[in-house]
Amino acid sequence: ERDAKMRAPRDTGDLSRSITSKVETSGNEVEGTVFTPLYYAPYVEYGTGLFAEDGNGRKDVPWHYQDDAGNWHTTSGQHPQPFMRPAINENRTKILRILKEGLGID
DSSP, X not given: OHHHHXXXXXXXXXXXXXXXXXXXXXXXXXXXXXXXOOTTHHHHHHOOGGGSGGGOSOOSOSEEEEOTTSOEEXXXXXXXXXXXXXXXXXXXXXXXXXXXXXXTOO
């Protein structure tokens, strides 16, 4: 969670502040999740339009949109700014070590 927050791009800070985690147990199962409930987080992580990863973005560009203040903007998309995937990759060894310790595996 901490590393995802540190990697999240800062504009208003809403994205970083929204990243949280939870741990749920059910019988012998334990599930940990790091997430953000913000609808636009996947667009930040994977990019949009012409710049979306794997070419999965909108192709009818440029497109125009009006912001909350009534101002019009034109865009062809946003470059990916990964923050969740790098955070988990950086901590993969640590996560596995903690899980192994919890399960009593050497």
